[in-house]
Amino acid sequence: MNILDVDGLNVQIKSTKLLENISFTIKKGSVTALVGHNGAGKSTLMKTIMGIQEKESGEIIIREKYNQDKNFLEYKQHIAFIPEEPLLMSELTAMQHFQLYGKSYQMEEKELINRVEKYVKGFELEGKLDEYPESLSKGMRQKVQTICAMLPDVPLLIIDEPFMGLDIYAVDYFEEILKEKIVKGTSIILTTHQLDRVKDIADHFIMLQDGKLLHKGLITEFETITRRSGK
Numbered sequence: 660m661n662i663l664d665v666d667g668l669n670v671q672i673k674s675t676k677l678l679e680n681i682s683f684t685i686k687k688g689s690v691t692a693l694v695g696h697n698g699a700g701k702s703t704l705m706k707t708i709m710g711i712q713e714k715e716s717g718e719i720i721i722r723e724k725y726n727q728d729k730n731f732l733e734y735k736q737h738i739a740f741i742p743e744e745p746l747l748m749s750e751l752t753a754m755q756h757f758q759l760y761g762k763s764y765q766m767e768e769k770e771l772i773n774r775v776e777k778y779v780k781g782f783e784l785e786g787k788l789d790e791y792p793e794s795l796s797k798g799m800r801q802k803v804q805t806i807c808a809m810l811p812d813v814p815l816l817i818i819d820e821p822f823m824g825l826d827i828y829a830v831d832y833f834e835e836i837l838k839e840k841i842v843k844g845t846s847i848i849l850t851t852h853q854l855d856r857v858k859d860i861a862d863h864f865i866m867l868q869d870g871k872l873l874h875k876g877l878i879t880e881f882e883t884i885t886r887r888s889g890k
């Protein structure tokens with residue numbers, strides 16, 4: 660089953676084309692690394708899938724059923740997003756962020772508490788639950804943001820630079836959780852500038868260049884393709 664279908668996606672801001680005719684699919688349980696130089700359009704693509712960035716044309720469909728243009732609320736319930744920079748609300752504590760996520764993904768209270776306990780321990784955030792974002796370090800804010808996205812069982816996780824700002828222990832732990840999710844059938848799209856870091860978990864890649872899709876394929880073909888094209 661296709662978890663995500665992106666078809667003929669165009670994104671434009673004023674007269675600048677940020678994404679041009681992007682089409683690809685993501686299968687169930689597959690992990691796709693989105694690669695490309697600075698400014699290639701990786702974050703724009705993620706934000707457009709999330710509906711944060713408006714598209715000019717094209718279709719984005721989750722699970723062959725939920726069209727971004729037609730059932731946006733249902734569509735969004737199937738995705739969780741970790742942006743490159745934490746986007747937390749200054750008036751909510753860490754715990755209140757987790758509760759908000761639990762509510763918006765209609766999680767059962769007991770399940771939410773169990774998962775919060777597990778991830779807070781794993782990310783060494785004990786004692787920080789009642790803190791507001793301004794009194795957390797940048798890495799701690801990133802951990803709070805990461806936990807929010809890990810709480811619900813969504814079919815698609817979108818992660819902009821998964822390991823940015825995390826210490827080595829948090830990176831190891833996060834990798835462990837991602838692997839648990841993948842085994843359960845979660846699909847992931849992640850951006851990275853360090854393909855070596857994600858070679859363990861990614862099975863496909865999509866390469867963007869100047870807003871266009873330059874190559875896509877199996878991660879095992881990545882080096883051959885990039886060597887051949889000199890990228």
Ligand SMILES: Nc1ncnc2c1ncn2[C@@H]1O[C@H](COP(=O)(O)OP(=O)(O)OP(=O)(O)O)[C@@H](O)[C@H]1O
Nearest residue numbers: 672675677695696697698699700701702703704850
């Ligand atoms: N709000 C905006 N208004 C105008 N141009 C924008 C806007 N956001 C991004 N861009 C432009 O879109 C292009 C793609 O940016 P994007 O952030 O998607 O790149 P990226 O591949 O994620 O880069 P990086 O690896 O540096 O994170 C860049 O040329 C950028 O200047």
